[in-house]
Amino acid sequence: MAERKSDRTRAAILAAARERFGADGYERATIRAIAADAAIDPAMVMRYYGNKEKLFAAAAEFDLRLPDLGGVPRDELGEALIRHFLTRWEGDDTLRALLRAAVTNESAAERMRELFAAQLAPTLRELKVDQPAVRAGLIATQTLGLALCRYILELGPVTALTHDQLAAVLGPTLTRYLTAPLG
Amino acid sequence: MAERKSDRTRAAILAAARERFGADGYERATIRAIAADAAIDPAMVMRYYGNKEKLFAAAAEFDLRLPDLGGVPRDELGEALIRHFLTRWEGDDTLRALLRAAVTNESAAERMRELFAAQLAPTLRELKVDQPAVRAGLIATQTLGLALCRYILELGPVTALTHDQLAAVLGPTLTRYLTAPLG
């Protein structure tokens, strides 16, 4: 099956959607603006994705792509995680779109919850960590908080820090959330 | 000067606005819905607050009301802060409204930035902490992340934790952000 002509427009729509959802959030990102970015007619968006909700669902498909942490020393796990999140976050508009939308859109919030429950928690379980769900939640508070301050709110002091600095300061936090006994 | 009749409706509007902005975010919270909650006409909202932006500005006026931390032992500062934030957060819709709105509304984001730069950072400076701005930013990542996960996304494992548990686990994090040397 040869590559259909529509595949290119589909992809263009998806890319524009991710950018707009990421920059503006779910409600302020309009179908018309997305279509304009992709240089096509708004009706095309509807034809290919049905409605706005489904378009967002397609645009917010995200995989944390957690690396294999088996070989990482126990006390460096947090630092490795922070570094992974930072690069993953900056190389892809999707997560920003998901986070921005999750704050006001319930289905986006549900997807965000799943990200940590269905992707991070199982990974922790493989590391033979006890109470993986709770620890995944704790890690979410710090990593999503970092993302919020750095990429959404753009808090000056936080955007100024380098990856190395963030890894050095926040890494031990995650390590502790992973390994410290929970009262 | 006796209490004007309008003061009551002004207050009702403000309370409804905080609730709606907190529950729905800036764009999805409509003037009509706020007016309906306050059992008045939408035109009243305009008369008293000018426009939606100004209404939000009035509704999102917030003071962290940071307590005097002078007498708190150095290694318990974080725990005290976490406890303070939790109660402050839960006793007032304002911060939730501000956080929800800050994600998609620039002026709300600016106000959020000011909250940490103009209220938290100076308090840290009084504690004779070095680099108060950076440390305030670090604290923002953890506390806003907690608020996001607990009150906005409602991540199961995070909502299930008690104040005591959160203070025990997250407290040391903030203490470290306050006291650890920064590379």
Added chain:
DNA sequence: CGGAAAAGTCAACAAGTGTTGGCATATGCT
């Protein structure tokens, strides 16, 4: 070529938004 299917365009709709001005009512002062 010729025609069917795919891809794209255009105009319009129904609903909801912030916002405005005019008009009625209530309040309070002299």
Added chain:
DNA sequence: AGCATATGCCAACACTTGTTGACTTTTCCG
């Protein structure tokens, strides 16, 4: 009481939104 002012309600505006259907153009295959 009577009047000015504060307070409230109603209807409408101009605009934007997601979404739809009919129409035209392009593509592709027998």
